[in-house]
Amino acid sequence: MASLDSIPSPAYALLVTSAATVIRSRRIAFPEGIREGTLIFRDGRIAEAMPGGAPPTGGALEDLGDRVVMPGLVDSHVHVNEPGRTEWEGFETATRAAAAGGITTIVDMPLNSIPPTTSRAGLRTKKDLLSQKAPRIDVALWGGVVPGNADQLGPMIDEGVRGFKCFLLPSGVDEFQPASEADLRRAMPILTERGAVLLVHAELQGPIDAAPRDGDPRRHDTFLRSRPREAENEAIRMMIRLAREFGCRVHIVHLSSADMVEHLTLARLQGTPISAETCPHYLTFESGLVPEGCTFYKCCPPIREAENRELLWAALREGQIDMVVSDHSPAPPSMKHLESGDFRAAWGGISSLQFLLPATWTEARRRGLPLERLPEWLCTAPARLAGLEGRKGRIAAGYDADLVVWDPEAEFRVEPAGIHHRHRMTPYEGRTLAGVVKATYLRGEKVFESGAFPGAPGGRCLTGASSPDYS
Numbered sequence: 001m002a003s004l005d006s007i008p009s010p011a012y013a014l015l016v017t018s019a020a021t022v023i024r025s026r027r028i029a030f031p032e033g034i035r036e037g038t039l040i041f042r043d044g045r046i047a048e049a050m051p052g053g054a055p056p057t058g059g060a061l062e063d064l065g066d067r068v069v070m071p072g073l074v075d076s077h078v079h080v081n082e083p084g085r086t087e088w089e090g091f092e093t094a095t096r097a098a099a100a101g102g103i104t105t106i107v108d109m110p111l112n113s114i115p116p117t118t119s120r121a122g123l124r125t126k127k128d129l130l131s132q133k134a135p136r137i138d139v140a141l142w143g144g145v146v147p148g149n150a151d152q153l154g155p156m157i158d159e160g161v162r163g164f165k166c167f168l169l170p171s172g173v174d175e176f177q178p179a180s181e182a183d184l185r186r187a188m189p190i191l192t193e194r195g196a197v198l199l200v201h202a203e204l205q206g207p208i209d210a211a212p213r214d215g216d217p218r219r220h221d222t223f224l225r226s227r228p229r230e231a232e233n234e235a236i237r238m239m240i241r242l243a244r245e246f247g248c249r250v251h252i253v254h255l256s257s258a259d260m261v262e263h264l265t266l267a268r269l270q271g272t273p274i275s276a277e278t279c280p281h282y283l284t285f286e287s288g289l290v291p292e293g294c295t296f297y298k299c300c301p302p303i304r305e306a307e308n309r310e311l312l313w314a315a316l317r318e319g320q321i322d323m324v325v326s327d328h329s330p331a332p333p334s335m336k337h338l339e340s341g342d343f344r345a346a347w348g349g350i351s352s353l354q355f356l357l358p359a360t361w362t363e364a365r366r367r368g369l370p371l372e373r374l375p376e377w378l379c380t381a382p383a384r385l386a387g388l389e390g391r392k393g394r395i396a397a398g399y400d401a402d403l404v405v406w407d408p409e410a411e412f413r414v415e416p417a418g419i420h421h422r423h424r425m426t427p428y429e430g431r432t433l434a435g436v437v438k439a440t441y442l443r444g445e446k447v448f449e450s451g452a453f454p455g456a457p458g459g460r461c462l463t464g465a466s467s468p469d470y471s
């Protein structure tokens with residue numbers, strides 16, 4: 001461990017006097033582990049990240065004591081739905097919720113907005129909107145692969161898109177049609193050549209059509225039976241095969257079926273470029289305990305059995321699942337059909353952006369996993385997926401000074417009044433979670449502190465040929 005004695009004093013004095021901010025904590029998540037240290041920010045970047053004992057002198061110092069300082073979270077799976085369905089969510093509300101949850105970058109999914117991000121024109125519409133909206137935190141954009149848009153993939157990559165989402169079965173909105181294997185065969189050579197990643201909603205329709213449809217529609221286990229693991233398993237087998245054939249980087253979004261963990265691991269060992277994420281709801285809830293008619297819990301693929309959840313945790317522990325992201329997918333309350341409680345009719349999507357960190361930590365801690373595991377799952381791996389490595393997701397010199405300051409021992413109860421996304425619904429309501437976010441820094445400026453959002457919104461769109469820092 002370095003000490004201040006090892007730092008040449010003239011250089012050190014220069015750093016401190018010209019720095020905008022110096023913070024210190026006994027628990028900073030450096031890449032080598034959580035330890036005491038000092039961070040100096042200048043011009044929005046981390047100028048120095050110094051593990052070590054004694055505090056510096058000669059500059060304004062904020063001593064955070066025992067509070068954990070971690071890289072700001074990068075949530076690479078968020079549905080903001082703006083423009084076009086802003087009544088579902090929007091950049092203003094989504095980025096406030098993110099800031100309150102310690103998230104400093106979100107990557108927006110290409111569907112649910114109108115137009116969807118499936119063409120250069122659609123991408124430009126969203127980028128123009130972001131330049132007017134000034135989000136609270138940074139936003140990057142995924143594109144989409146849909147039938148017939150192969151000629152748009154290159155132009156979107158030219159404009160800064162680093163990856164594309166596709167569905168293999170109906171997405172729930174007409175503007176974003178599912179890709180057939182033939183569509184993927186047209187798209188994947190383009191993505192391979194340009195080094196873009198294909199993100200896949202991995203469920204196939206066949207096993208769902210063959211599944212039982214009987215049972216009480218107010219019960220989650222009826223819904224679960226209608227959406228069997230085999231739908232995911234078959235889709236993932238197909239994607240392993242195509243990733244291998246085309247050498248195309250593939251990422252499985254929201255993995256729910258633990259059946260496929262060993263297949264994915266074996267494929268990777270054989271050199272297939274494939275990765276996977278899961279979400280806090282698959283790591284927290286179990287189908288058998290979902291209250292009757294409580295459609296806040298509906299998502300696709302579904303929350304499964306307790307035994308499946310524990311297998312997902314084992315896979316995370318072993319590094320077989322790469323990251324945890326929210327898949328925040330809100331909708332207006334009317335679309336959740338709360339009066340009837342009908343899982344068949346309700347919109348599938350869970351709202352949880354603000355609770356990504358505490359929900360993941362609460363369940364990790366319950367299983368004896370240490371804090372040291374969180375930065376890779378929540379910050380570094382999703383930054384890498386989104387092509388933001390080198391700038392986001394680590395506490396190291398040269399990275400953006402994006403940080404979350406939080407208390408992992410403190411607990412809070414999730415109440416609607418404390419929710420910042422547009423519709424204050426979430427299956428976490430009423431639960432006690434561990435991990436209170438105290439402050440969030442974006443490029444060295446506080447964007448959230450003690451329940452408030454200081455300063456003018458200063459988030460940027462990171463997707464753009466005109467963003468030289470990120471291109």
Ligand SMILES: [Zn+2]
Pocket residue numbers: 077079109327329
């Ligand atoms: Zn999603």
